[in-house]
Amino acid sequence: xxxxxxxxxxxxxxxxxxxxxxxxxxxxxxxxxxxxxxxxxxxxxxxxxxxxxxxxxxxxxxxxxxxxxxxxxxxxxxxxxxxxxxxxxxxxxxxxxxxxxxxxxxxxxxxxxxxxxxxxxxxxxxxxxxxxxxxxxxxxxxxxxxxxxxxxxxxxxxxxxxxxxxxxxxxxxxxxxxxxxxxxxxxxxxxxxxxxxxxxxxxxxxxxxxxxxxxxxxxxxxxxxxxxxxxxxxxxxxxxxxxxxxxxxxxxxxxxxxxxxxxxxxxxxxxxxxxxxxxxxxxxxxxxxxxxxxxxxxxxxxxxxxxxxxxxxxxxxxxxxxxxxxxxxxxxxxxxxxxxxxxxxxxxxxxxxxxxxxxxxxxxxxxxx
Amino acid sequence: xxxxxxxxxxxxxxxxxxxxxxxxxxxxxxxxxxxxxxxxxxxxxxxxxxxxxxxxxxxxxxxxxxxxxxxxxxxxxxxxxxxxxxxxxxxxxxxxxxxxxxxxxxxxxxxxxxxxxxxxxxxxxxxxxxxxxxxxxxxxxxxxxxxxxxxxxxxxxxxxxxxxxxxxxxxxxxxxxxxxxxxxxxxxxxxxxxxxxxx
Numbered sequence: 372x373x374x375x376x377x378x379x380x381x382x383x384x385x386x387x388x389x390x391x392x393x394x395x396x397x398x399x400x401x402x403x404x405x406x407x408x409x410x411x412x413x414x415x416x417x418x419x420x421x422x423x424x425x426x427x428x429x430x431x432x433x434x435x436x437x438x439x440x441x442x443x444x445x446x447x448x449x450x451x452x453x454x455x456x457x458x459x460x461x462x463x464x465x466x467x468x469x470x471x472x473x474x475x476x477x478x479x480x481x482x483x484x485x486x487x488x489x490x491x492x493x494x495x496x497x498x499x500x501x502x503x504x505x506x507x508x509x510x511x512x513x514x515x516x517x518x519x520x521x522x523x524x525x526x527x528x529x530x531x532x533x534x535x536x537x538x539x540x541x542x543x544x545x546x547x548x549x550x551x552x553x554x555x556x557x558x559x560x561x562x563x564x565x566x567x568x569x570x571x572x573x574x575x576x577x578x579x580x581x582x583x584x585x586x587x588x589x590x591x592x593x594x595x596x597x598x599x600x601x602x603x604x605x606x607x608x609x610x611x612x613x614x615x616x617x618x619x620x621x622x623x624x625x626x627x628x629x630x631x632x633x634x635x636x637x638x639x640x641x642x643x644x645x646x647x648x649x650x651x652x653x654x655x656x657x658x659x660x661x662x663x664x665x666x667x668x669x670x671x672x673x674x675x676x677x678x679x680x681x682x683x684x685x686x687x688x689x690x691x692x693x694x695x696x697x698x699x700x701x702x703x704x705x706x707x708x709x710x711x712x713x714x715x716x717x718x719x720x721x722x723x724x725x726x727x728x729x730x731x732x733x734x735x736x737x738x739x740x
Numbered sequence: 741x742x743x744x745x746x747x748x749x750x751x752x753x754x755x756x757x758x759x760x761x762x763x764x765x766x767x768x769x770x771x772x773x774x775x776x777x778x779x780x781x782x783x784x785x786x787x788x789x790x791x792x793x794x795x796x797x798x799x800x801x802x803x804x805x806x807x808x809x810x811x812x813x814x815x816x817x818x819x820x821x822x823x824x825x826x827x828x829x830x831x832x833x834x835x836x837x838x839x840x841x842x843x844x845x846x847x848x849x850x851x852x853x854x855x856x857x858x859x860x861x862x863x864x865x866x867x868x869x870x871x872x873x874x875x876x877x878x879x880x881x882x883x884x885x886x887x888x889x890x891x892x893x894x895x896x897x898x899x900x901x902x903x904x905x906x907x908x909x910x911x912x913x914x915x916x917x918x919x920x921x922x923x924x925x926x927x928x929x930x931x932x933x934x935x936x937x938x939x
Contacts, residue, residue, distance in 0.1 A: 401932075453888070460888075615925035622921055626914045633910050638899035640888035647883040648783040651791055661781040 388496050389596065399595040403613035408603045410487055414617075415624045416480035417594070422625040423473035424583065426632065427511075430466040431576065438518065440572040442565050445520035446652040460640070467641035468632055470512060474668045477508045478721065485698065486714035488707045489600035495699040497593040500586050502695045507582055512668055514575040517568065523649035526663045528571075529563050537681045604707050664740075671721045674728040678735055767793065773854035778881030786883060787835030794830035805829055820845040833867055834874060834884040841865075855879075871898030 490498035559566025785791040789800025797803030816828035822843035870887035883889035
């Protein structure tokens with residue numbers, strides 16, 4: 372009876388978050404206003420993340436014309452695409468740079484939203500869908516990383532999947548096998564091989580895009596229904612119409628982002644940041660080469676994993692994810708100032724560990740990784 | 741007489757063995773130097789066909805060479821002076837280029853001072869055409885035959901120069917697109933029945 376009543380309350384709350392009487396063009400677009408204040412720049416981050424996602428979809432579809440998801444052909448098809456197909460290197464670079472830009476923007480969007488306390492009633496569903504979108508975006512990064520089937524891709528994925536199984540040591544006997552089952556489910560066979568590549572490919576190009584499309588639909592509808600949050604403690608009272616003024620500025624930001632992205636894709640190969648031996652085709656019989664690391668957006672977990680026991684990182688990361696998921700209720704009474712400080716600390720940590728992680732590791736361990 | 745012949749055979753075998761072993765010994769000094777100065781992980785693929793080096797039976801290694809290629813190897817290993825055309829089948833274009841420019845003897849001598857190899861290679865040759873001289877790529881631990889491997893800053897500058905027309909066109913297209921879009925949206929607003937007043 373209690374569960375039924377609780378479910379009823381949740382159901383009514385969800386229905387209340389999607390008022391059907393406001394689902395018309397006038398309310399969703401015409402009447403919407405965007406507050407103007409010192410943090411207004413943060414309102415552009417969500418749109419920017421969508422823009423990078425669209426770039427990913429378009430360039431990803433173009434890459435699909437040439438990419439072959441088999442262990443024998445994946446590497447060669449990527450090499451052929453990059454070296455022989457006209458514009459292939461540009462499209463691949465756009466995909467690679469936009470993936471990093473998308474993940475960075477999603478991180479920043481989530482943290483600024485957190486700092487502006489934009490998750491409180493009636494925006495709980497917007498927030499929750501945003502947190503899940505961040506996790507799905509990281510999933511895109513993890514699955515896409517394997518696809519070129521080179522040394523760093525396969526070895527880093529191997530390390531990532533193996534770390535799942537490390538959980539086993541900390542679980543009670545009844546569920547101790549779950550991490551292994553989970554790893555093998557993603558891996559598809561005893562070690563990384565064709566089954567893993569097929570599964571990661573399916574996840575990357577079908578499953579995750581469908582999840583993102585659904586979540587993004589809910590997220591955007593919710594944003595348009597409830598409008599932008601005030602975001603600051605003392606509203607200025609000024610606002611601008613969403614259509615056409617804010618939207619035009621949004622598109623201008625997209626235009627600037629596109630030019631920056633194009634410059635990077637044209638002039639700076641994403642591969643230039645990785646040592647060439649790590650970009651050679653994966654050799655199953657060879658030793659693991661030096662310098663295997665995940666992409667920059669996983670370094671905030673990677674370096675702690677090298678420095679402290681696994682269970683500590685696991686517990687801390689889960690607490691953070693749960694705290695983010697339940698933020699609308701956990702931080703309901705927390706001041707914006709405190710939330711901004713927490714968000715700033717998170718940004719400093721992520722940027723700091725991503726740039727100086729190796730030096731921090733050396734400082735504590737006294738030897739290179 | 742027979743003993744003398746045996747000694748002669750062993751002597752020749754020792755010379756051939758030393759000649760075959762010499763490049764393996766030579767590699768280590770260069771390998772250590774590049775790793776130390778660049779801080780990047782490298783492997784034998786910088787100069788050799790096979791990333792594991794010339795010894796072995798895989799593609800590009802001595803054990804897999806045809807008699808014709810073995811003949812080429814023999815000729816290449818005899819090219820002690822600079823300026824000779826070299827086609828060592830276990831070396832890639834950069835490896836052969838080094839031997840052609842400095843000669844095998846000098847290459848072996850430079851083991852004691854691997855930094856000088858960069859100077860002797862000069863700043864003109866750029867085998868992959870990425871705008872970074874091979875000698876700089878050797879020092880940086882990047883691949884002289886892969887245009888996507890190189891110092892990111894230098895690659896950025898070179899490619900910006902080369903792609904200036906594409907950049908100008910994309911800039912123009914983006915500006916014009918935004919201009920058209922803003923007019924389209926203003927048109928939509930103008931064509932709509934009067935809504936709430938703008939702020």
